[in-house]
Each structure stands twice: as structure tokens, then as C-alpha cells.
Amino acid sequence: MSENMDEKIADMVQEVYQNGYAVLDNFITENFRKLLLDEQQDLLRHGQFRHAGIGKGDAFSIRPEIRSDKVMWMDSFNLTPLQNQYWAMIDQVRTSINQRCFLGLRSFEAHFAMYPPGSFYLRHLDQFHQVKYRVVTIILYLNDSWTPEDGGALRMYLPSSEGEEILDIYPEGGKLVVFLSAEIPHEVMTTYKERISITGWLRDIEY
Numbered sequence: 515m516s517e518n519m520d521e522k523i524a525d526m527v528q529e530v531y532q533n534g535y536a537v538l539d540n541f542i543t544e545n546f547r548k549l550l551l552d553e554q555q556d557l558l559r560h561g562q563f564r565h566a567g568i569g570k571g572d573a574f575s576i577r578p579e580i581r582s583d584k585v586m587w588m589d590s591f592n593l594t595p596l597q598n599q600y601w602a603m604i605d606q607v608r609t610s611i612n613q614r615c616f617l618g619l620r621s622f623e624a625h626f627a628m629y630p631p632g633s634f635y636l637r638h639l640d641q642f643h644q645v646k647y648r649v650v651t652i653i654l655y656l657n658d659s660w661t662p663e664d665g666g667a668l669r670m671y672l673p674s675s676e677g678e679e680i681l682d683i684y685p686e687g688g689k690l691v692v693f694l695s696a697e698i699p700h701e702v703m704t705t706y707k708e709r710i711s712i713t714g715w716l717r718d719i720e721y
């Protein structure tokens with residue numbers, strides 16, 4: 515991995531350490547983004563995506579009134595070469611966060627997500643009682659283009675002196691968003707265009 519990448523990651527991790535979140539434009543090259551998007555589109559065409567649910571184990575349920583995206587979980591033991599390349603980058607992020615923040619992160623889980631037009635995900639936290647092991651959320655957007663009129667912002671609710679402050683982040687291709695899963699409530703605003711991403715979580719458990 516290039517030195518440039520090392521530096522980008524170190525700066526980003528410093529921001530996570532200070533603020534609990536970081537947003538990084540152009541985390542991946544355009545070429546790599548297009549390849550990942552092609553792979554995602556291919557899987558989508560082959561019917562590999564399922565309606566996303568909420569909760570885990572017995573508490574799992576599909577609740578389109580809460581979230582209406584479709585996902586495809588990656589198999590950490592059987593990654594494609596492209597997925598493997600992305601996981602290697604995230605492993606560098608993991609190591610760097612451990613060095614700076616001492617979070618004891620040990621593994622990663624991730625899914626492709628597709629929000630069809632009209633879909634959303636209401637305000638939530640990524641860490642809840644059944645998934646205490648989710649410590650850091652990492653989202654990479656794969657969209658070819660995005661404008662505010664397309665909707666679909668990731669709305670983060672940040673602590674502020676007035677109680678809470680809103681930060682809207684548009685899912686522009688190549689952008690990486692990293693935040694502490696237990697600390698930052700967020701939602702996906704209704705999208706008016708198909709919205710593609712990889713969402714993952716660094717965990718403090720082994721596979």
C-alpha cells in the first residue's frame with residue numbers, strides 16, 4: 515500500500531480519536547470504485563441481495579417501515595479478489611485505530627447495500643445489546659455521481675453544546691465515513707436514486 519494511503523489513514527484515525535467520526539473523500543481510486551460497483555451490480559442482477567433486517571438471532575425481523583434497503587453480506591472466508599483488496603485496506607485502518615485509540619479491534623464484517631429509490635433507514639445506533647461487538651462503523655460509497663437533489667444523505671446526530679447537531683453527508687462515490695458505532699446515532703434520508711455502498715463494522719471479537 516502506498517505511503518500516501520498510510521498518511522490518509524493516520525489523519526483520518528486522528529479525527530476519529532478527537533471527534534468520534536471522520537469523513538474522507540476519495541478514499542479509493544476511481545478505477546477501484548468502478549470495479550467494486552461493477553461487482554456489486556453483477557451480484558444484484560444475479561439476485562444475491564436480500565431485504566435487510568434489524569436485530570440479530572431470534573430478534574431478527576424485516577421491517578420496511580424502519581429500513582428498506584437490500585443487502586448482500588460478504589463471506590469473510592470466501593472473498594472475491596476485489597473484496598479481499600478492500601478488506602486489506604480496512605485491515606490497515608483497523609491496525610491504525612488500535613494503535614491510536616486502543617480499541618482492541620480484531621475482525622471486520624461487511625455487506626454491500628443497495629437503497630432503491632424511495633428507501634431510507636430511520637435513526638438508529640449500530641451498536642445495540644445483541645451486537646455489542648460492533649465498535650467502529652465504516653461505510654464506503656460506490657455511486658457514479660450524486661447531487662443533493664438525489665436525497666439519500668447519511669444524517670449524523672453529533673453531540674454539541676446545544677444538545678445535538680446535524681451533519682448531512684452525501685454518498686458520493688469513493689467517500690469513506692468512519693464513526694464509533696455506539697456513540698453516533700444516524701439515519702439514511704429517503705433516496706430518490708439507487709444508492710450503493712459497502713457498510714462494515716470493526717469488531718472486538720474474533721470471527
Ligand SMILES: O=C(O)CCC(=O)C(=O)O
Binds near residue numbers: 627713
Ligand atoms: O449507508 C449509510 O450511509 C448508512 C447505513 C447504515 O446506517 C447501516 O447500515 O447501519
Ligand SMILES: [Fe+2]
Binds near residue numbers: 638639640700
Ligand atoms: Fe447504521
